[in-house]
Amino acid sequence: MLAILADERSSGEGEWAVAMRDWQDARIRKVVRRARGAEWRRASALPGITVTGETAVVRVFPPVPLDEVPKDLAKLQVTGTDLEDPEELPAVEGGVPVLWVNPGLTMSTGKTMAQVGHGAHLAWFELSDADRNAWAASDFSLAVRTATLTQWKKLLTSGSPVVQDAGFTEIDPGSFTVVATTGNGS
Structure with a gap:
């Protein structure tokens, strides 16, 4: 994206x-x-x-x-693509954007991928041209993590971009799915 x-x-x-x-x-x-x-x-x-x-x-x-x-x-589908993290995820490096997934929702892999893509899209528009260029130079390095419930509550009030789903598939309309923190302080 x-x-x-x-x-x-x-x-x-x-x-x-x-x-x-x-x-x-x-x-x-x-x-x-x-x-x-x-x-x-x-x-x-x-x-x-x-x-x-x-x-x-x-x-x-x-x-x-x-x-x-x-x-x-x-005619293509994403069915059958189940992603699991077999190990503890590494700590996120400073300055790297993080896309935080809502821990209270159950979404298929495809739905989660689309929501994370939307979060990256929103993060992109939060950045200055210089920050966008730096992100592109890093090959768009980012991290995806599922927030804890406590983190999620804080993220929703942080002022960071929030993906709100329209409810066409899988989850209720208006559900908040992903919060994007850009790594530049937001």
């Missing part, structure tokens, strides 16, 4: 700029899907950006209205 926000094609007169502006001026919807083999090759042929991490390869596509999602993306 962050790679497409930072991409020059998404701003000014870039080829995706109008779609990005229209998407951000409306209620932001995010969809997370999984593809392998031939499905991945078909999805990779569509306009977008591929980001390679330590353990995953992700493709981000410019936004389109829900009824215009390309056929090769619409």
Whole structure:
């Protein structure tokens, strides 16, 4: 998500700029899907950006209205992707944005991924251009953690960006799902 926000094609007169502006001026919807083999090759042929991490390869596509999602993306699912942390997570380095997940909600992996993506999106807009450039230079380093109930209560009143779900899937409308702390004091 962050790679497409930072991409020059998404701003000014870039080829995706109008779609990005229209998407951000409306209620932001995010969809997370999984593809392998031939499905991945078909999805990779569509306009977008591929980001390679330590353990995953992700493709981000410019936004389109829900009824215009390309056929090769619409049929993909994220079902069966269960992520578990087998070990204690390391401490978060200072200055690294943290996306805090609500401990009181039960969400599927795909739903959680979409909510965290939205949190990263909101964090992006909290930053100055210099901070955005620094974040991009760090390959968008961030941490995702599930807050404790005590942390969650504090985070909701911290002034940090909060993702509020519209309730189209899985959870009740108006649920707060993620709080984004940017690592620059907020």
